[in-house]
Amino acid sequence: MSATLPLPTAAVQAEPSARERDADGRYWDAAIASATFSELLQTKTRLVMPLLLASFGFIVVTMLLAGYARGFIAVKVVGAVNVGYLLVFAIYLLCWAVAVIYVRTANARFDRQASAAIAALQARSPS
Amino acid sequence: MKALTLAIFAVILTLTLYITYWAAKRTRTASEFYAAGGALSARQNGFALAGDWMSAAAFLGFSGLIALYGMDGSLYAVAALAAFLVILLLIAEPMRNTGRYTLGDVIAYRMQTPQARLAAVVGTIVVNLAYMIPQMAGAGALMKLILGIPYETAVVLVGIGMLVYVLFGGMIATTWVQIIKAALLLGAAALLVLLLLAQVGFNPFTLFSSVELKYGEKMLLPGGYLKHPLDPLSLALSFMLGTAGLPHIMTRFFTVPDARTARKSVLWLMFLAGSFFLVTTLIGFAAASFVGQDAIKAADKGGNLALPLLAQYLGGGAGTLGGQIFLAAICAVAFATILAVVAGLTLATSGAIAHDLYVNVIKRGQVSEQQQVRIAKLSTLAVGALAVGFGLLAQGFNVGVLVILAIAVAASANFPVIVLSLFWRRFNTAGVIGGVAVGLVSSLVLAFIGPAFMKGDAIFPILNPTILSMPLGFLGAVLGTLIGGRDRANEARFSEVLFQAQTGRGVGR
Numbered sequence: 001m002s003a004t005l006p007l008p009t010a011a012v013q014a015e016p017s018a019r020e021r022d023a024d025g026r027y028w029d030a031a032i033a034s035a036t037f038s039e040l041l042q043t044k045t046r047l048v049m050p051l052l053l054a055s056f057g058f059i060v061v062t063m064l065l066a067g068y069a070r071g072f073i074a075v076k077v078v079g080a081v082n083v084g085y086l087l088v089f090a091i092y093l094l095c096w097a098v099a100v101i102y103v104r105t106a107n108a109r110f111d112r113q114a115s116a117a118i119a120a121l122q123a124r125s126p127s
Numbered sequence: 128m129k130a131l132t133l134a135i136f137a138v139i140l141t142l143t144l145y146i147t148y149w150a151a152k153r154t155r156t157a158s159e160f161y162a163a164g165g166a167l168s169a170r171q172n173g174f175a176l177a178g179d180w181m182s183a184a185a186f187l188g189f190s191g192l193i194a195l196y197g198m199d200g201s202l203y204a205v206a207a208l209a210a211f212l213v214i215l216l217l218i219a220e221p222m223r224n225t226g227r228y229t230l231g232d233v234i235a236y237r238m239q240t241p242q243a244r245l246a247a248v249v250g251t252i253v254v255n256l257a258y259m260i261p262q263m264a265g266a267g268a269l270m271k272l273i274l275g276i277p278y279e280t281a282v283v284l285v286g287i288g289m290l291v292y293v294l295f296g297g298m299i300a301t302t303w304v305q306i307i308k309a310a311l312l313l314g315a316a317a318l319l320v321l322l323l324l325a326q327v328g329f330n331p332f333t334l335f336s337s338v339e340l341k342y343g344e345k346m347l348l349p350g351g352y353l354k355h356p357l358d359p360l361s362l363a364l365s366f367m368l369g370t371a372g373l374p375h376i377m378t379r380f381f382t383v384p385d386a387r388t389a390r391k392s393v394l395w396l397m398f399l400a401g402s403f404f405l406v407t408t409l410i411g412f413a414a415a416s417f418v419g420q421d422a423i424k425a426a427d428k429g430g431n432l433a434l435p436l437l438a439q440y441l442g443g444g445a446g447t448l449g450g451q452i453f454l455a456a457i458c459a460v461a462f463a464t465i466l467a468v469v470a471g472l473t474l475a476t477s478g479a480i481a482h483d484l485y486v487n488v489i490k491r492g493q494v495s496e497q498q499q500v501r502i503a504k505l506s507t508l509a510v511g512a513l514a515v516g517f518g519l520l521a522q523g524f525n526v527g528v529l530v531i532l533a534i535a536v537a538a539s540a541n542f543p544v545i546v547l548s549l550f551w552r553r554f555n556t557a558g559v560i561g562g563v564a565v566g567l568v569s570s571l572v573l574a575f576i577g578p579a580f581m582k583g584d585a586i587f588p589i590l591n592p593t594i595l596s597m598p599l600g601f602l603g604a605v606l607g608t609l610i611g612g613r614d615r616a617n618e619a620r621f622s623e624v625l626f627q628a629q630t631g632r633g634v635g636r
Binding site for chain 2: 026028029031032037040041044048051052055056059060063064066067068070073074078079080081082084085088089091092095096098099100102103106107110111114115117118121
């Protein structure tokens with residue numbers, strides 16, 4: 001991660017000769033094989049996959065319990081509130097927590113890494 | 128009393144029309160018409176997304192389901208929040224980075240063939256119409272109840288109102304109407320929760336026990352509405368994957384300048400709409416214990432008026448000034464909700480017809496800017512007429528099946544194609560066609576032979592077909608790809624699509 005890059009200004013212009021390069025697959029193969037881009041992709045995968053699997057797992061298990069283990073769902077926790085409502089409430093907290101973790105990490109890293117990848121691409125092919 | 132109700136309606140509608148007038152002066156280019164010029168902030172788009180997502184089905188439907196069936200309604204509500212996890216983590220940013228106005232743009236960017244764009248158009252139109260009809264029918268039923276005007280008149284009024292928003296103000300007006308509506312709706316919900324909690328000494332647990340005491344423990348357990356053991360899972364999958372295939376939600380990501388704003392707007396949505404979905408359990412239970420299930424069912428068999436009736440009760444009861452004001456205000460917000468959601472759906476549909484079908488498939492992009500806007504408005508008119516026509520036919524029809532249909536088709540026909548376009552190198556045009564065709568047919572057929580449509584004689588036992596039709600959609604996409612054969616040029620293109628989708632090179636001027 002090169003630290004000196006400016007924050008993304010999103011003002012990157014499409015290269016004029018982009019159309020000619022579209023036909024040439026190797027140009028883009030090299031672009032996605034570049035160090036900056038694979039770093040970006042790796043950061044994304046490492047963040048997204050665990051979050052996605054954990055939240056999907058929790059929600060799928062809760063929904064299966066709601067279908068197949070109604071006895072367990074019915075166990076009272078506080079007053080009339082049962083395990084089922086506790087799980088539903090936990091899904092709300094989970095969704096919010098995942099969203100906050102993702103957005104914070106993405107804001108801190110993705111945009112900077114994406115501009116680095118774009119800058120590297122343009123540096124290799126001054127147009 | 129009726130004059131008061133009409134006055135409150137008039138105030139809210141005038142406000143939205145004023146916004147439209149203001150927006151109309153700012154809508155000249157196709158980009159402004161379809162995507163508000165791509166210049167919204169995260170908070171603006173977050174509120175607009177929340178407005179889109181808290182449609183009448185969510186706002187009236189969830190609280191009604193909770194009031195009548197208990198926990199199953201709460202499962203619907205939480206699934207509607209979980210829906211945005213997949214969008215946030217996988218879809219929103221690549222969507223912003225690869226598309227301009229429509230879902231078809233994203234698919235066509237990957238495949239570069241008119242056939243692939245056409246398949247996306249079919250998916251968009253079917254999903255949007257299936258989503259639009261229940262909204263129109265809901266508006267008709269609501270207006271009939273509140274203002275006593277006939278169903279047909281109400282549907283035509285919704286059609287005209289929505290066309291005014293879209294034709295004059297385009298996406299800018301539609302967005303601002305959604306923002307105002309979301310704020311009104313959240314404000315009303317906050318007031319409602321405050322008043323209902325005051326009734327139970329600010330102890331929400333009292334509501335759970337009072338519902339249990341009055342209607343038995345089954346209200347606090349699943350199975351009242353979602354009968355089959357696989358129903359909860361299929362429902363959750365449907366929301367979590369189907370929402371990422373709803374074109375009018377996806378279009379919202381084209382209204383922001385970059386990926387960073389797209390992801391921040393989803394965060395806004397998840398807290399705004401999520402808090403509302405969380406309190407629907409309290410609203411539904413309060414309606415069941417204060418208003419009573421019999422009164423709710425008497426007003427509407429499906430329970431859709433539980434929330435307005437609770438507002439009337441908390442305002443002081445039927446016949447009192449406070450009760451009438453609160454009821455009228457809630458109904459006016461509901462009406463504005465329906466208008467705004469239908470307007471968003473119409474825009475997304477007209478985008479598919481004008482931008483994808485006419486400009487890009489028929490004219491191959493050889494259309495001037497003014498012509499584009501003119502064609503967009505013409506197709507908006509056509510879509511509006513179609514929506515009113517279907518809305519009139521839908522009277523007394525089970526609208527529940529249509530909502531299920533819309534989201535199941537989105538999960539089965541649109542979602543596999545979007546995901547594979549963005550993440551699978553070998554995916555090709557034949558795969559797009561296979562995915563859309565198989566997903567569409569399987570979700571339609573399974574919904575129509577399922578319990579929502581055939582009641583007791585259902586051949587397919589699960590309410591929501593997604594659990595089977597979504598894997599079938601993926602299968603169709605994969606088989607189509609394999610049958611289509613290797614396409615080296617297309618596979619080489621994937622590298623560019625991947626780079627573009629993940630970096631957003633050149634997006635946002």
